[in-house]
Amino acid sequence: PSRGLGDVYKRQVNFHAPTSKAPAEKRAAYWEELRGHLNTVTADGRDLIFLCDPNAKLGNVVSEAVDSYAGDEENDNGTAFHGLLLEFGLWLPATVREHHDGGETITGCSPDGCRRHRGDYVAIPQAWRGRRYHASILEHFDVGTGSVDHFPSALVLEWHGEPRQPLPRRRNPVCKVAATKDPAATACFVQHVAAFVPGAHDVSV
8 A cells, every 4th residue: 555645546545544653643633634535535426445554453343344353452543444434434345254265364564573463454335245255365475575564455356247238339540641741730730739738647538
């Protein structure tokens, strides 16, 4: 997950919360700012997906968003994260035993390897509960950093829907070679290209 406040593209939100070593005021301000950010993003009614490192321990407090599989005592970040999940209608399949493949649930460890924890999650809308999910930890995934402090948390979703109708064939664009030899037409084309302003990455074209 990326550091800082979420990088939003369509449904996906990535964020990395301060650790429990950060001052309580800093952590509280972070979660409040993130909540405001998410309220802005969901103003159009869109669902969200979290790919995140909230540095949160969860599991002993069970709700529609979090189950008890491989649970920890919920810490302050866990309480804040849990509240966001409930507020925005999300849940964590990795906390449900029947949705988790394999025995490994640890996503991070300290540099000395002495402290191991689950702190990275994939959260999806509760409205998607009727589908099949396979959460897992990619234990042997090489991120190329030369050291191992995180193991990627993965989620595979199986979608079953109606077959899509084939799109109608479109005629290939035709380039009029003669027009490229007309200085006036060429100048007009160059002028339009120079004046073109591409849309932002989140603007539908």
